[in-house]
Amino acid sequence: RFGLAEEADQVGVVTGLAWTSVGGDLLSIEALRLPGKGRMKTTGKLGDVMKESIDAASSYVRSIAPEIGVKPPQFEKWDIHVHVPEGATPKDGPSAGLAMVTSIVSVLTGIPVKKDIAMTGEVTLRGNALAIGGLKEKLLAALRGGIKTVLIPQENEKDLREIPDNVKEGLTIIPVSHVSEVLEHALVRKPEAVEWDEVAEEAAAQALAKGAGGPGAAAH
Amino acid sequence: RFGLAEEADQVGVVTGLAWTSVGGDLLSIEALRLPGKGRMKTTGKLGDVMKESIDAASSYVRSIAPEIGVKPPQFEKWDIHVHVPEGATPKDGPSAGLAMVTSIVSVLTGIPVKKDIAMTGEVTLRGNALAIGGLKEKLLAALRGGIKTVLIPQENEKDLREIPDNVKEGLTIIPVSHVSEVLEHALVRKPEAVEWDEVAEEAAAQALAKGAGGPGAAAH
Amino acid sequence: RFGLAEEADQVGVVTGLAWTSVGGDLLSIEALRLPGKGRMKTTGKLGDVMKESIDAASSYVRSIAPEIGVKPPQFEKWDIHVHVPEGATPKDGPSAGLAMVTSIVSVLTGIPVKKDIAMTGEVTLRGNALAIGGLKEKLLAALRGGIKTVLIPQENEKDLREIPDNVKEGLTIIPVSHVSEVLEHALVRKPEAVEWDEVAEEAAAQALAKGAGGPGAAAH
Amino acid sequence: RFGLAEEADQVGVVTGLAWTSVGGDLLSIEALRLPGKGRMKTTGKLGDVMKESIDAASSYVRSIAPEIGVKPPQFEKWDIHVHVPEGATPKDGPSAGLAMVTSIVSVLTGIPVKKDIAMTGEVTLRGNALAIGGLKEKLLAALRGGIKTVLIPQENEKDLREIPDNVKEGLTIIPVSHVSEVLEHALVRKPEAVEWDEVAEEAAAQALAKGAGGPGAAAH
Amino acid sequence: RFGLAEEADQVGVVTGLAWTSVGGDLLSIEALRLPGKGRMKTTGKLGDVMKESIDAASSYVRSIAPEIGVKPPQFEKWDIHVHVPEGATPKDGPSAGLAMVTSIVSVLTGIPVKKDIAMTGEVTLRGNALAIGGLKEKLLAALRGGIKTVLIPQENEKDLREIPDNVKEGLTIIPVSHVSEVLEHALVRKPEAVEWDEVAEEAAAQALAKGAGGPGAAAH
Amino acid sequence: RFGLAEEADQVGVVTGLAWTSVGGDLLSIEALRLPGKGRMKTTGKLGDVMKESIDAASSYVRSIAPEIGVKPPQFEKWDIHVHVPEGATPKDGPSAGLAMVTSIVSVLTGIPVKKDIAMTGEVTLRGNALAIGGLKEKLLAALRGGIKTVLIPQENEKDLREIPDNVKEGLTIIPVSHVSEVLEHALVRKPEAVEWDEVAEEAAAQALAKGAGGPGAAAH
């Protein structure tokens, strides 16, 4: 089933695009949310740059938590595991950043990812999309694998003129400059924001902590 | 006794299939559940890819915990040790993933694994079975070792036409595409699910925590 | 968008200047403040010297916390992530120290950094600016990238005579000897100090801790 | 004194058998139990495989704790240190597994190990004995060192026909297939089991924890 | 400003003396004390031997804490950061030990270090000064940098006869055999001791801990 | 002062004997006891074998704690730092084990070590002395350094016939087989034992812990 688009919209499963000396390939990215203690685990023979891109993706998602309906303290009660099969194939590079963000958002919100979309693009800590390499090989792999829509960084739009016409006709190619656009295209529905006022929450937590010892005494 | 099927149905002991330059071999995989603190230990001169396949297996099992009768918080009170004898032989690769899942499920549920079954297949975080290499050598080793039934990934079914007839006649070969099928074939009985509502449980835990200080005072 | 000045004043985003064998380049430095536990994360394929320069920058900022309106214990409730895109490009050296300090101060205070300023300079634990190399290449990259103002270490002022006139005319070049000057030039407004008396705070904290058990008894 | 049998029955000291390119040797294995926090320390220039064999031995012993009279939570209140003198000589391999188990059981129970016994054999997580190499050299070293009884894995019994008669006459050689047989032969007396019902104990612990806040209020 | 004496007496900043194949140099050593949890951080591309010399200096200072007015438990409430600019220059060796001690004492006591003094010498865990190499090159660098007074280990006094007269006339060279002499010469004033009776303090702490639960009951 | 005997009886300072390709040398071993959390630190460019010998020495001392007047829980309230100057000289090997034990016992008990004694010998976890190499070179270094008494392992006594007569006449050479003999010869007075009944202490601690919540309620 590898090298092919997913068969159904799934939570936490995103199709990325890889590029190696032997051509492009689809890259299935899987995230899992588990009851835990705020730990992040990554597996799949990932190089340091790809691991760092997961760190950046994770921090970006934490920074927008309330916008996707997650209260920040919740992060300390979940573990997140990001895995990239096939486990024996080495993978590296930052270009799966947008896919990592999408996968993590999907798993945190429980909103499935559309099955016939693929994406490529580095992500910054502010959610901006940065240019990637191997666009042609990646688009060919997407077409071959039955993908319908591909999100690429705005910065790579200029490279589209070198892409063969049949590829551009077989795929809907959407240049994006920010994660917000990615989520809009990739998730089956929009996450709902939750209110979160850091200062107010902290004050409330402290009041509660103090009260644990005090009120009983006052009631005598 | 190595290179031979197990002599009895045992809890936590699963027969995997290894493939090296000198042929196939049976691989005994042992898991142990100990009272502890949620720690995972792996031993047996395992390479990084096999260690990661244990991580993926473990996360997958945690993600289906209620379905096998385990409440998620229970994971923080057990240690799990996965060992692959013989300790001096280096082992690597992702193809023992399904066996790792089976071993961990067996040890968590206390349900024994059938002694004359062997299995091979990479596992994803969603419990899907991925293709492996060395199918012919692995099946030969299974036959030689007295195994009756072998579970292989659905993706490898196409490779069966290259397998000698005597091997296919001596073994029941079952292609599987998901862990659920593996557990059905490998465990001596089906695990019973337990109800688990994450949101409700968390609310209850918080109410209990708050009550520890408060109700006593109110009763005065 | 890389190699160009930022498009807007942003919180936590600072433009540094890099210098390699193939010339100078703009270096976007991003910090993020997250609810957390005092952890510091750094990503972007950073060498050990650049990581240490972030450590030094971070300690310096902690040492002046009250001056920028942050009470020291607050540091144990935030995580800070510093990332330097592009993630596949190795970066090293201490010369981004002043930019690291500025980025961290911006993210802690919520005060944006001016979008058309760039800076280069090592920082000491006392906030002093130390000389850097590659001044000419860095200034050329700044000019090319649309930067208007560049802060350089006072110790490098003597190197300005080797810089072509058109570069010096196209940029406002400001030599600085201390972080205080950097913040004045780079932030859109001055941080407001908060009062912090370590000894008094500690005494208050201890009194509160003791009181948790005591006052109830006294009230009988 | 090295290369010779122990002079007295001691707690935690077991004689193993090593095999190198220059012949066999006695290997003194020492364990110590200290008041602590569940930490395990290993010293003596041990290779990774030998360290893993100590991990496996330790997990096996934890898994049979009640059978040797130790309640599982007790493990979190002790540190165990396993040392293999002579500290400058590198040691490796899994074949000291049975000796490691015996040493740890002895130190946990306080039951001494017979001084004129030696043993060799890998151990699995279920306490099974696996075959080792260098049987002839190891038996020669045992004879030379004044050992009276040697425990070897059942799987190695077939190799006894290649052992010179004088060696077989000078030693009592006992093939074993499980740790239970090893302990019976090596310890001066049998450990007494303690009752331990994991589920019941946990329930009791939780009741106690809850009671700390609650019962007082109920008594008013 | 590097390679020159400090411009003012500063807290936590000490001038050491380095010696490399290209001659001697001044080495600015900076320590910072931050509210924290007893953590020690070191930066500046320091080799393992220099890091260990900071460990030794730190332990020595902890061992004399009451003599410099610091109660030992205070160490668990501070973090200390020792940095040696310039961050891109590798530094190693134990000869900055006395300077490390002085820097840490200065930062803990808040007493400034005299700006025109430099020092070289390894330190032991008892505060003894041990001989160093490169005395001539170090003294030349001190003279060149505007230093007035140099502290050297007593064990190096015999090497002074090989030092040119102009160097010996331009500098006040003081041989020292213990940290106590170093502090007397280097700090602008003597630290005041604080009383500390470990046994009494511990007893008091325990009494307080027990009382937290008890007195309330007694008052009924 | 290095290469010479100590000038006074000191707490925690022991003279060991090193042996390298260029001859023997005195090795000053320093231990320091600090208020802390049970941490052990080692410095002085020590190789892994010497670090492990310190681990073994430390565990042995913990195992005899009551015999030297130290209650075991006390170990969790102290940090111990073992340093071997000169910091730039690499040191390795297990032969300083007896000296490490002596240094740690001295620092824990506050009993000084005799200044004109030196010692060499590996130590086991039971406190036994094992043979060392380079006896001749070590004794020559001891004589040269003004040492009066040298403790050597009993197992090395046979090597004394190869030692020149003038060395044997200039030194009191005492073969020892156990740490108990070492301490008797090296410390200026014998440590006093303290009573310690692990089981009783634990029961008392548990009773206290339970009582913290209970008695108040009972008193109403």
Ligand SMILES: [Ca+2]
């Ligand atoms: Ca593929």
Ligand SMILES: [Ca+2]
């Ligand atoms: Ca990529």
Ligand SMILES: [Ca+2]
């Ligand atoms: Ca085998």
Ligand SMILES: [Ca+2]
């Ligand atoms: Ca495999």
Ligand SMILES: [Ca+2]
């Ligand atoms: Ca660039």
Ligand SMILES: [Ca+2]
């Ligand atoms: Ca730089």
Ligand SMILES: [Ca+2]
């Ligand atoms: Ca030997």
Ligand SMILES: [Ca+2]
């Ligand atoms: Ca062995």
Ligand SMILES: [Ca+2]
């Ligand atoms: Ca310099």
Ligand SMILES: [Ca+2]
């Ligand atoms: Ca130096």
Ligand SMILES: [Ca+2]
């Ligand atoms: Ca020396």
Ligand SMILES: [Ca+2]
């Ligand atoms: Ca030695």
